[in-house]
Amino acid sequence: MTANSEIAVEKFLEHTDAEAASFFEACVHCGECAEACQFYLSTGDPKYTPTYKLRPMERAYKRDKAPFSGLKKALGLAPSPVTEEELREWEPLVYDSCNMCARCTLVCPMGIDIAGTIRKMREGYAAAGFVPEGLQRSAEFVKKTGSPMGVTAKALKAQIKHQEDAVGIKIEIDKKGADYMAIFSSMEIMGYPEVLGAYAKLFKRAGLTWTISSVAYEATNVGVQIGSAPMAKEILQRVVDAAEALEVKHVISPECGHAYGAIRWAGPNMMGRQFKFEVVHIIELLDQLRREGKIPVGKKDTRRMTLHDPCQIIRRGGLLKEPRSLLNDSCANFTEMKGAGITNFCCGGGGGVSANPRAEELKTAAFSRKVEQLNGVQDLEAVVVPCGNCRAVFEDGLDEYDLDLEIIGLSELVAETLAEEDETGA
């Protein structure tokens, strides 16, 4: 064993808690998980079988931590030590071919959370320095600017100014005591800045006070994608400190999959305490405002639309009904794609895959499943993609597969179909 592999194994063992142990102990090698993994389905290569991706961590556990491991070692029946060569061989399986989408958990007769365990496994890889170059580069950008795409406060302010001009509404920066503080993914700020204008329009209509922090505007947590708990905590700390300094009541997690899980579910556990604010997902908030009658719908969009379910928001985030409710309100011709909802396919770029240029070919292959779903909806004109990262993957994928479809964010659609004030008498 080399020093690096020792570090990795040490982290594997540290992160193998009773939950991960129960998964390793229950797997019967039935191979059902392969049938749920779009990397396996798109390539037919058995090495993409989800449970196989966990092999080095499982071996480390069975050798050094599992019940009877001491007895098996004494009898020479324990698995051999995990080597650096093996760890390096597995690295593309752990980072390039797992979106951590958790579709495999649904098919697994043992209910094993392979995605969650891959997340823990990545802790070992990150600690040992076995991380793909693309993700490492994102991490360096985060250290320098706080954003994986290097989005500075100056760039953010420029985008805010453009949107203020576009919608004619002032967006408050660093407003102390606001009810809500919004954070965004870099992809949204630079690629889809109209979401800022949509928030301004919707929140003004709902009568909410909200703000954007000039020091903590980034929701993307590269630490979670890479599997580095210290980095994830550092990134999260900025948001928590800013929100608590501004004394906001809520932080709005954006249309970004993993960002929601990072702050809403993993956040308090990483920080070791509960926050002084509540985390709410933008879709959750918009659905609540809609139900309260604060953002009434006006003229519906009549295009034939379908909805992509971002894994971390829907399957792992629990927001299944809310986007559908909003879409049904805003769109006159909403049609579900086959396999929609909890079992929907990932875009293929989740789990850090889209930030990893080495995985480009695999990502495009995985998107073929989404193309099949989209082609299955007759006369489709637009697809609503409520995640900035998925949206970028969709743009590349649709281009690659030569599909002419409009891609829309959900907040933007809700803002576009908001009733005019005179329509409701408000």
Next chain:
Amino acid sequence: MSFLEFVEGPLFLVASAIFLLGVVWRVGGIILIGRKKDISPPKGSAAMGFLKGNLRHFIPRGIFAKRTALHLIAGYGFHLALLVLVLFAAPHIAFIQDRLVNVNLPEMPRWGFILTAEISFAGLIMLWVRRISDPVMRLISDWDDHIGSWLTFLVMLTGCLALQESHGFLRAQHMLVVDVWLIYFPFSRLMHAFTFFLSRGNSGATYGRKGINL
């Protein structure tokens, strides 16, 4: 002491003790590893999620069922038929009443035994053939999977040979394999019969806390 008396007596007692202690040690060992308390504000009940996770994974999802039909039929066929054989085959009931506990279990008719055994054999053989023929299964399988399958197969085979009760040796042969199976069980993947509730439950609890309706 005859060979039959030995495998049904002291060896069976030792094998049963190893089985019971081993199962408790292994399940307890997994639980005692412990896990950090989740302090994120819950949206739903983890306890209900644990229960629901356990029940939900008994039922295959329609979207996957088509692709995995063979596995599902063979898996359910084998496991359910084996359970019926263990509990309701006449010689097993006599053995349970004589050696373990005096309970009144309904005896299966002979035709029922034959039919159930056929289903169980067919299921196990299909699962094993898939294990050696499917590229995914070949890649992920190890020696433990094969030993578990073969030992179970031998338990069933010798059980059928002993059904007629024509010769004591056939019964002794069956009991010997059963004893070996009991001793092997807690150290092997056969333990999934007990660990499944932990893995399903743990995932279910995580989903339950998040308010996810799986």
